[in-house]
Amino acid sequence: MAQQRAQRGRHGRDEWRGRGERRESPRRPRTAREVALTVLREVEDADAYANLLLPGRLRNAELSPRDASLATELTYGTLRMQGLYDAVVRAAADRDPADLDPLTRQAVRMGAHQLLSMRIADHAAVSETIDALRALGGARASGLTNAVLRRVAEASAEEWLERLTAGAGETEVRALRTSHPGWIVRALALALRRHRRPDAEDGGLDRLLTADNTPARVxxxxxxxxxxxxxxxxxxxxxxxxxxxxxxxxxxDPREVDGVAEARVRVQDEGSQLIALALAEASMQADAEDEAAEGPRWLDLCAGPGGKTAVLGALAAQLGGSVDAVDSSAHRARLVRDSVRASADAVAVSQADGREFAAARPGRYSGVLVDAPCSGLGALRRRPEARWRRRPEDIAALAPVQRGLLSAALEACRPGGVVAYSTCSPHWAETGVIVDEVLADVENLEVLDAAAVLARVTGGDADSFASAPRAGGRFAQLWPDVHGTDGMFLALLRRKRD
Structure with a gap:
């Protein structure tokens, strides 16, 4: 219904949306609120990610550190809590935010974030949000925005939640309080149980949802x-x-850190680092048992944008080995080449379908990484807008690609070699289900103890990483609230020797 209303608005037949259609020429963003509102609009219009857009917009606006921090909180906070703010606006104004034009809709959400979740005086939150809206060409919608935000300001966040959740079920209450779509709340609850997390029935879900709304450290x-x-x-x-x-x-700014410009140091979540290190650790045994091996030969089947490839490439360069990095997207393949500049001699980058690339090179590699395309539900703290873009049907649509990549990786892996299957999602349908289906179809495979491998890499406790056990081994799952990383899944599969 909301989508239908938005479509009507695009054709000029919705009065509320129409009030904001004719706009003055916007100027370059100069204030924290203008920068945040610009990014919020771009995120919606172009399906872009705020963490990729915001740094450049902050640099262009030349904001002070204090104003840059404000713009960052306004951007990410508005995106994280969008579901709650939309519900509040619907209740306060008796209108659906989908009926607003995009710029006004984002201004209302940004204003609601200041009123309900930040220590900003109501009059400043309202007036300065309207100033930003006007500066970006939305003067015609300023009166409407003012009226809506003043209605929002009539109650606190807790008071609005009480009204909105009266008589609601447990999932709906959690969804509103933590601003997650209900289907994601249910999927994460199931993931906690299937991954055998000890607190799955004792507060684990609330802690995980809260962690999704906690900004990730750089x-x-x-x-x-x-x-x-x-x-x-x-x-x-x-x-x-x-x-x-x-x-x-x-x-x-991480760009100012020594080594970043030369690609010797890069921004990368610890969880992603650990996936690459785990493959290297597990596959080294295959190389140690092969007297003819001159160094590791690794394949990264879904390499873009190149973070894990950069780790593997640096290790391979030290060990006299090599990495073949593959991505089906030309843009992402270029990002991989940029990421591995410091170890380019050890890495060959190709634009190709990973399944075809692997099938053409049977038995060639001692280690293969499949960092499969997935829903990204383990990285919601880093990309909060993803929760509003993904749909349950996306999970099923990705499954054939995930299975195909894992099957092809196993074909490209030599006997004794190791395949690492990883996703930045704990969703059971993208993790355990995919691996179990491939295990049922492919013979002569051994499931390694991925949790124990992570323990060797980190010096930590294997049980803290452990997920569902399989014959002879275990999967591993990292959690934002437990490990402070993105929610990375890892399965390590070894090709048995004949």
Missing amino acids: TLAALPGLADPDEIAAGAGHRGALSPLAVVLESG
């Missing part, structure tokens, strides 16, 4: 052999809790 990877994490930490932050490569940036 984390760097000091690539092995190319940068010293202790030296980077001394100048930029502190060492990460899990990855031996990780440095957590305490403040400032």
Whole structure:
């Protein structure tokens, strides 16, 4: 219904939306609210991601550190809590935000975030949001926006939640309080149980949903052999809790950190670092048992944008090995080439369908990484807008690609070699189900203890990473609220020797 109303508005037949259609020529964003509103509009219009857009917009606006922090909170906070704010606006104004034109809709959401979730005086939240709307060409909608926000300001967030959740079911209450679509709340609840998380029935879901709304720290990877994490930490932050490569940036622009410009250091979540390191750790045994091996030969089947490839490439360069990196997108293949500049001699990048590339090279690799395309439900703290874009049917649509990539990876892996299957999602249909289906179809496979491999890499407790056990091994699952990483899944499969 909301989509139908939005469609009507695009054809000029919705009065509320129509009030904002004719706009003055906008000027370049100059204030924190103008920058945030510009990014929010671009995120909606172009299906872009705020974490990719916002840094450039902040630099162009030349904001002070304080105003840059405000713009960042306005952008990410509005995106995270969009579901709650839309519900409040519907109740306050008796209208659906989908009936607003895009710029006005985002201004109302941004104003609601200030009124309900930030320590900003009501009059400042309303007036300065309207100033930003006017500056960006939305003067005709300023009166409407003012009226809606004043209605929102009549109650606190808790008071609005009480009204909105009266008589609602448990899932609906959680969905509103944490601003997640209901289907994601249900999917994460199931994931906790299927991955055998100990607190699945005892507060684990609430902790996970809360973690999704907690901003992710900027984390760097000091690539092995190319940068010293202790030296980077001394100048930029502190060492990460899990990855031996990780440095957590305490403040400032990561582009100014020594080594970032030369691709010796890169921004990368600890969970992503660990996936690459786990494949390297597990596959080294295959190389050790092969007397003819001159060094590791690894394949990254879904390499873009290149973070895990960069880790593998740096390791391969140290060990006299090589990496073939493949991505089906020309743009993402270019990003991979840029990511591996510091170890380019050890990495060959190809634009190709990973399934076809692997099938044409049977038995060639000692280790294959399948960082499969997925829903991204494990990275909602980093990309909050993804929760509003994904639909339940997306999960089923991705499954054939995930299965095909894993099957092709196993074909390209030599006997004794290891395939790492990873997703940045804990959704059971993208993780355990995919691996179990492939295991049922492919013979001579051994499930390794992925949790134990992560423990060797991190020096931590294997049980803290453990997911569902399988004969002879275990899957592993990282969680934002437990490990402080994105929600990465890992299965390690070894091709048995004849």
